[in-house]
Amino acid sequence: MNGDGTPSDDDIPSDVELLDWLEGRLDPAQAAHVEEKVGRADQEVHTTVSWLRMLHTVAHALPIHEPPPTVREGLARYFTVWSAAHTGVRPMAREIEVRVVFDSRRDDALLGVRAAGGSRQSVHLAFTADGVDLVVDAHRGSDGRLRLDGQVLPWAPVSAPVFGAWIAVADSYEQAGDGDALGRFTIRNVRPGFGRLTATNGEITVVAELDLETGPS
Numbered sequence: 070m071n072g073d074g075t076p077s078d079d080d081i082p083s084d085v086e087l088l089d090w091l092e093g094r095l096d097p098a099q100a101a102h103v104e105e106k107v108g109r110a111d112q113e114v115h116t117t118v119s120w121l122r123m124l125h126t127v128a129h130a131l132p133i134h135e136p137p138p139t140v141r142e143g144l145a146r147y148f149t150v151w152s153a154a155h156t157g158v159r160p161m162a163r164e165i166e167v168r169v170v171f172d173s174r175r176d177d178a179l180l181g182v183r184a185a186g187g188s189r190q191s192v193h194l195a196f197t198a199d200g201v202d203l204v205v206d207a208h209r210g211s212d213g214r215l216r217l218d219g220q221v222l223p224w225a226p227v228s229a230p231v232f233g234a235w236i237a238v239a240d241s242y243e244q245a246g247d248g249d250a251l252g253r254f255t256i257r258n259v260r261p262g263f264g265r266l267t268a269t270n271g272e273i274t275v276v277a278e279l280d281l282e283t284g285p286s
Contacts, residue, residue, distance in 0.1 A: 167196035
């Protein structure tokens with residue numbers, strides 16, 4: 070107790086203590102100590118105890134079903150692919166710098182194609198090099214930031230088809246979430262500017278210079 074009669078921090082049980090007490094994980098002496106604290110506690114602690122008791126009851130009453138075998142098999146296959154792609158870039162990984170072969174801002178204009186409404190919310194880019202192609206779609210959001218949807222397309226089968234990807238624009242760095250077995254990835258919250266995109270599966274590392282300064286707009 071403090072000098073003014075209010076409980077001190079030592080007198081107020083933590084949520085972890087309360088949960089361990091309610092679930093019977095404390096030895097008798099510790100349980101008695103927490104119970105004594107609860108007995109002296111204010112209404113806020115008693116409300117927390119009631120909420121934890123309800124949560125504990127619901128959690129134990131909730132039925133847990135085994136997933137079907139097909140789900141387990143699918144997850145196991147995906148984990149095998151994901152694990153192969155996330156073992157880190159090996160020293161012998163071959164770096165390939167791709168060159169742009171299609172830019173919708175340039176090539177649509179040459180073909181006389183105009184974006185609907187006179188504005189262009191997306192830019193479509195295609196790159197190539199010996200052994201691999203890369204396609205990237207850049208979509209501008211309402212906040213001005215870009216979402217990049219990309220896909221790495223090796224010409225020959227690879228043992229790790231999932232690619233991790235990231236882009237550096239000036240002092241900004243954004244990384245993709247997990248890719249998929251088709252070589253696709255998405256990078257969000259990318260600032261406009263000139264950037265360097267890197268995608269790797271540990272066998273090959275694809276590098277592309279992206280002009281995100283002039284579009285989409």
